Amino acid sequence: MTQPLLAGAPFVATHNHDLYLEGVQLADLAKEHGTPLFVYSKAAMLSALAAYQRGFAGRKARICYAMKANASLAVLQVFAQAGCGFDIVSGGELDRVIAAGGDPAKVIFSGVGKTRAEMRKALAAGIACFNVESEAELDVLNEVAQSMGQRAPISIRVNPNVDAKTHPYISTGLKGNKFGVAHERALATYQRAASLPGLHVTGIDCHIGSQITESTPYLDAMDRVLDLVQAIEAAGIAIHHIDFGGGLGINYNGDTPPAADALWAQLLAKLDARGYGQRQLMIEPGRSLVGNAGVCLTEVLYLKPGEQKNFCIVDAAMNDLPRPAMYEAFHQIVPVSARTGETITYDVVGPVCESGDWLGRERPLTVQSGDLLAVLSTGAYCMAMASNYNTRGRAPEVLVDGDKAHLIRRRETVADQMAGESLVR
Numbered sequence: 001m002t003q004p005l006l007a008g009a010p011f012v013a014t015h016n017h018d019l020y021l022e023g024v025q026l027a028d029l030a031k032e033h034g035t036p037l038f039v040y041s042k043a044a045m046l047s048a049l050a051a052y053q054r055g056f057a058g059r060k061a062r063i064c065y066a067m068k069a070n071a072s073l074a075v076l077q078v079f080a081q082a083g084c085g086f087d088i089v090s091g092g093e094l095d096r097v098i099a100a101g102g103d104p105a106k107v108i109f110s111g112v113g114k115t116r117a118e119m120r121k122a123l124a125a126g127i128a129c130f131n132v133e134s135e136a137e138l139d140v141l142n143e144v145a146q147s148m149g150q151r152a153p154i155s156i157r158v159n160p161n162v163d164a165k166t167h168p169y170i171s172t173g174l175k176g177n178k179f180g181v182a183h184e185r186a187l188a189t190y191q192r193a194a195s196l197p198g199l200h201v202t203g204i205d206c207h208i209g210s211q212i213t214e215s216t217p218y219l220d221a222m223d224r225v226l227d228l229v230q231a232i233e234a235a236g237i238a239i240h241h242i243d244f245g246g247g248l249g250i251n252y253n254g255d256t257p258p259a260a261d262a263l264w265a266q267l268l269a270k271l272d273a274r275g276y277g278q279r280q281l282m283i284e285p286g287r288s289l290v291g292n293a294g295v296c297l298t299e300v301l302y303l304k305p306g307e308q309k310n311f312c313i314v315d316a317a318m319n320d321l322p323r324p325a326m327y328e329a330f331h332q333i334v335p336v337s338a339r340t341g342e343t344i345t346y347d348v349v350g351p352v353c354e355s356g357d358w359l360g361r362e363r364p365l366t367v368q369s370g371d372l373l374a375v376l377s378t379g380a381y382c383m384a385m386a387s388n389y390n391t392r393g394r395a396p397e398v399l400v401d402g403d404k405a406h407l408i409r410r411r412e413t414v415a416d417q418m419a420g421e422s423l424v425r
């Protein structure tokens, strides 16, 4: 009997007590490639994308995958082949888009600290738009574009000052955040941008945070942005596209974010009511396209019972899965093959020498050392934030497509890690 484990991750399922991703048995992949191991479902990514595509049917809309969520080349390739653009935040990400076969003309460039070199690279590649985050950045971009005999297409990221009601580290649309131009300064900043010969104003954008599980912050932000569009156009500056950023949450632990198509039905109703429904729209989703498409497989190394706590020590750690340590994030952890026996409550921890190196707290598990566990919902902001802390090589990645499994990144070796280093001679 096949049973999905998590409402948001329908492509992860148990079949006769064994865990599968699409048609591939996860225990087989762990045997072949070792652990820790990331495994992604192509069907899950495309089905998450399809919800947005349904939501935008009949509209002028471009979906720019926020590749910071998972920038592995084969993942980018899936979205490039599906016609997506990309939201980038560095020159390196632009190189990855091009290497994966993406179209630079569908790239938008976000981020508060773009360097001149990155601006030059993006202008030379002919990207669609720079999402400018400060007045100082406007001046530098103007200078760089003029020195190249170009006009840089820009939108200004406005900070709508709404509470996305998410973790403070991933909330970005409040006044105290470093992101965007304050709502009150936005009109003056647009007027300045329109006066600069190296810039060409094309749109407006906002992004209020990540792992947002309610519609209200989006609807409020949209009202604030549309008020600005009205004021900016009344001042004679045309806004061709409206970019609402990313941020839609996923189900990690019974979270109930709106589905992408349902959210966009609400947002489009508002856009229509205010007369902007036929504008070119852009969005920058990251987590909601890949988060529930991935699992991380890890082996139980040791069980360590204690007076206050029982520890289940596994071979994945905070360098592979940094979200619990950084945001106290919750990921479901389930056995890859069910076994019978006593169920004990464990803190699931990694081998890194830090008390912050935990993957899950107080988890009831029926396990023995040598068993495999799957950490769910790890397609977004896991591999992309992985590090080499404790000289641990980054895990390999496999992309599953139906009953086929493709190794898309091999395990990083210690030689890889030391390749750029040298002793003092």
Ligand code: LLP
Binding pocket: 066, 069, 087, 110, 111, 170, 207, 209, 210, 211, 245, 246, 247, 248, 284, 285, 286, 287, 288, 323, 327, 380, 381
């Ligand atoms: N656009 C901009 C300008 C952003 O800053 C972000 C994410 C996105 C789009 C995509 O947001 P998403 O759809 O993925 O929520 N490492 C954190 C999340 C950091 C998000 C940063 N910005 C985590 O693991 O929860």
